[in-house]
Amino acid sequence: MRPSPALVRRHRAWQSGALIRFDCLPAAHLAGRAFMKIRCIHFYRPHSVLPVVMLAIIPSCADGACVLSSSASSGVQVCDSGISGSFIGLSGDHMLVFPAGGTGIVSGDITYGTGMDNVDLQSGRVLGNISQGAGVDQFTLSAGEISGDLSQGDDPDDFVMTGGTLGSLAQGDGQDTFLMTGGTITRAFEDGDQAVMTGGSIGRVDMKLDNNVFDMSGGTVINNLVTGFGRDTIRLSGGIVGGNVSVSGGDDQISLSAGEIRGEVRASAGNDTFNWLTGGYVRNSVLMAEGNDTARLYNLSEYYLSANPLLDGGPGKDVLTFDNTVSSQPGRYANWETVNVSNGSQLGLTGTLVLGDSLTDTGVLNIDSSSRLISTSGSVVPFSAGFLASMQNAGTLDLSDAGTSTAGTLTVTGNYTGQNGRLLLLSALGDDASASDRLVVAQGRISGSTRMIVRNSGGLGALTRGNGIEVVQAINGATSDNTAFSLQNPLSAGAYQYYLFKGGATAGSENSWFLRSAVIAPPTPVPP
Template sequence: MAKLDPKGGTIAVRCRRRLFLTTAIVALACAGPRPACAQSVTGNNVSPGSVQTPNWSVGSDLFIGTGGNGTLVIQDGGTVTNDTGLIGNGPSEQGEVTVSGHDGSGNASTWTNNGDLVVGQSGTGTLFIENGGVVSNTGAYIGADTGSQGDVTVSGRDVNGHASTWTSTGQVYIGDNGTGALNINDGGLVNSALALIGNSSGGTGTVTVSGHDGNGNASSWNNTNQVYIGADGSGTLLIEDGGVVNSGQGLIGYGSGSEGTVTVSGRDVNGNASTWNAANNIYVGFSDNGTLTVSDGAAVATSRAGGGAASIYIGHMNGGTGTVNVSSSTGDVSSLTATDRIDVGRDGTGTMTVGKGGFVSVGSDVRIANGSTGSGTLHLDGDASGRGVLETGSVIKGAGPTAILDLNGGILRATRDEANFLNGFGTLTVGAGGAWFDTNAHDIAISTYFSGTSSFNKLGLGQLTLTGDSSAFTGASTVSAGTLAVNGVLGGNTLVDTAGRLVGTGSVGNVVNTGVVAPGYGNAMGTLTVQGNYVSTGGHVEIATVLGGDSSPTSRLVVNGTTSGTTQVGIINRGGLGGQTVEGIKIVEVDGASNGSFLLVGNYVFHGEQAVTAGAYAYRLYQGGVSTPTDGDWYLRSALLETGNPSLPLYQPGVPVYEAYGANLQSLNTLPTLQQRVGNRNWAPGADPVGNGIWGRTEGTHGHFNDAAASTTGLDQSIDAWRIQVGADRVLADPDKGGRLVAGVNAFYGEADSQIRSVFGDGAVKSDGYGLGATLTWYGLDGFYVDSQAQVIRYDSDLTSAYLGRLSRDNGGHGEAFSIEAGKRMSVGNNLGVTPQFQMVYSNVHFDRFTDPSDAVVSADGNDSLKTRWGVALDHQRAWEGGRSHIYGIANVSYEWLNGIRTLVSGTAIINASERLWAELGLGASIIWREELALYSEVSGNSPFHDFGDSYYLKGSVGLRLQF
């Protein structure tokens, strides 16, 4: 008897001792359903003697059907042990063995072959293993010699759920040189080390694994190592109705002249898939013809121990022809999984078809015609009723002479980011079913030139980039989801669906936009050209631009044909700081009839129109240029007026607030006069009120500033402020030396609230300030005085816009102020006196740099003031027992020497400067009791000489001083 050695191909011959059972029935059985089996064996024409009972141990080979027909039945827990078992040994002999059931204690009927088991050596052999029976051996042959026929059926389980089991610790040959069949049904179980189906050139083998036991236990074949389907002969493996095969490497059509077929189909009634799990590579058409069919919800997968990857090779060696079909007609998805790669035509000829209901998953790549002699064809088929799916990292065209990728309705799905997804395919003609690409949340690129008249479809999240010239494609393209980037040419018509985006720097044909069209690629700006007509049905256009002047870099949509419909336009500013435009930034160019409407989606609405902000400026969208108003193109312009003088810029709504911010801080940063701070301390000669003491005062102001000498935004500002201040004074110098020198310290807190109105937008500023001050005053005995002050202050401010909402919260700032004042009271009789006086105040404020909600960077740049005041006061003093009074009126003229407040908004200077020359009138009084307690107050109002009364500043203060 010859057999194939898979490792080396050597031939081995074996001689056996023989025990003949001819024309006999040998039975080991229980007579009936009793608690313990009383086994007996009966028969005749048995050699070497009578059968032993209850267990039969044969010390030699056992032949069933030698010289005629033989039958062996092992049931109800009976056991047989021998060396090699042979069923149907001779050419005209027939043998049949049944191993079935168990005894009353659950012990299975068992046939143990210490050597090989041959079913159909030269004759006909049949083996049934059922109802939990168990058979074991080393190697096994089913249909061993030429002309032999062997059949093995392993089916069912016993009442305790134990599977009918056949275990071969060596190689199993199904159709060695003859015809062999192995059927595993109804939950049966077969274990083997290595299997060859259709081993020799004349051998024909078939294995069928089908069904389950009714309790969900699948019929199973566990083969540890290789399984050859058509080793050198003809082999067939059928896995159906939920059957399961677990094997090592799978080789279909292994040797020259072989034919191998594997069909894995269907599911069981519980929905469990018929499955082949190969713990190594699968070869379909290794050296000759091989076919693998996965259908109607079945599953085939490769893997390696420890999580390693395994591949599928279709048409592996030169001369090998492999065919793989994956599809389903039942609605259940059929799957083929290669954890590494699939080669379609490695060095042979390979064809893989993924049809409707088929799903193929590849861990790395699909290679077509990979070797120098390989020819491969990959069909991706489908239609509206169902589409095949191939999931892969890429598809690579190899070095072979013929590599065909047939895109005909099936879906090609990406599993990773890939810059060359169809590697090596220079041109492809799209089939009638169309090309369907699912980027599956990945970014892939294709340089292939497509042609055809059907359809091109982009599915899934992620981006598909086309760089080739596909002007020869004249069909319909649809961007259903994710992004299609056209950096080359795509002919035909393109529909951008609601969940789709069309981007790129290339050109497309006619476009219907219900999603998003965004010229440019990645973070780079660019021009996307529509060579035909553009129609929007609720679509959007996104334009990336550097918002600045007319020459700003920008993306652009160019339409060679006509436009229609309404398009929402969103602007993405690429770091533009804003700028003043004349013609504007052209973002849409229309060569034909410009009948479509492009509506800006902005940050806010200015006078009923959407506007978008950049730095200090705001932009609106206009059709037609300033010098070419009928050109039909669309421009972003930062112009205040639609027509007329384009040099009047449109500032964003926050700018008036930023312009007014410094003035609000300055309202808290001012220093009072000596009279306002501590009341009258300069009495008629003879009085001596100057001494140590403490004091407190509060003041409130209201200012309205209109038609400033310089205002970038032409704002009106109203400021309401109040301040409370407390201090202590100490006399440092003796009056006998000609006067007194008084030093003081003070602390204060205040708030200022501004309301701003401007054509560009209204807003408000609220500032809190707190700080410390120091004073040094010289009082001469002749009525002359010199007063100096210094203070530092810290600010926290909130800025808001009526359009943009909160601009900044708790923005920090600080200020310093210094003052020098001098005057001399001169008596003019009748308790009257005149005091000419002069004061110079320097004030500086600064706030922390911040970024507003429009990404404009706002910073202070020169918020200081140097103001001089010339004044004269006329007072009346009166004394009585225990007290004195001082009533006065004052007139002042003040002048601002510096240039006002300057704020930078993303580099654009925003200026605010009040009139320089102001006039002021005030009234005040001081009352002192018992030379210790003084109450003092003053009210005043001032206004600029220019347009007197349009702007004004009202102030009132009251203080209390205690001397000790």
């Protein structure tokens, strides 16, 4: 009889530091007699270009049968059709292959011991659990189904999933690696260390102890994504987490640049970092918790930010930085000691920005030279009464509401320091009762240098006979340096020129700032 056509199947295993590729040819039949399977084994040593090729004659089961032998101390077994019971291989190094297109079934558990074991599931079904035991193990799942749980033991293990279905995965101790591009882990992935997910679906993730990394660019975690103690890193650049993203105690990093977190972000104790970069959505609170935490919002707008109701720094000395970001909901940002508005950012205050927390009591708001703070009725206050917040303005403080209203205000309960920044106001230039935008400073000190730019909003001009038009109001004991403000633009309406003065004629107005008018002197006639 002529030999049956050879179907070449390639499989990989790690053994003794070398990558092995098995080219498996089904048994040939000649003159009615079954021969052994011939395996051409290619050893790929790390950092070696050329393989070492060996021919091995390995006893073969009948082609198409799935009969796993628990008596085998090591070697390769193939399950491509039929049904086998449970398998136990407690010694030696084993490889089990379910080849592509197969229909083999293992009706019970598969249990390995301390060797370096490799399972490659490209088809078929395992109805029980798989335990790879101690040792450096590898598991590859590209098709087929495992109804039970996979446990990889306590040494460094590798798991790759491109398709198929698995009940749950526990990688155990050791620095394990995980790659998922497709398929479904129905219940849980636990004990991982270095994980990459680009597709597929997992019920929940709990990476537990060690310094974990979970890098997600696609796919879905249906429920929670949790890492354990240590310095953990979670990067989400795509995909969906349906529950909470949590890191436990330690100095951890969470980054979001695309995708969606539908639950909360919980950073727990430690000096943690949250980077929200360019895109993605958090549809619940971000809770940084105890520690000196940092958060950076880069290249974002309310299109992304509006889904997030709360970004909470928690107890500690925390820093929030707006980096090329536009935001307009100050109530979203709680318990931050330092808030930086930087790199062309714009922060709109339509409500109250509270600085500090119950441990630190207060904080500071910094606006750099490229950025802008816009307020129509906003305020900056300390967390605890009796303390002073601080605002340092090197950029632009705009109270003019894009030139549409003369009722804009910003109230700072604490210290205001100009760092050669600008204050933009809109005033209806007339007499003392004229409407104007106004900066209000309570209790603290007005210092530094701020350039004031005032635009007229339909005022016809009039003589001011008292304090003038108030543009900076110092209240509740606030004081002002004499050089805190300077008027940058010539200001006139009708026959009147307006000038900026510190102090008024009435009691309590000594540290406030006013616009007062004078009649523009007519030009001196030129003699004929």
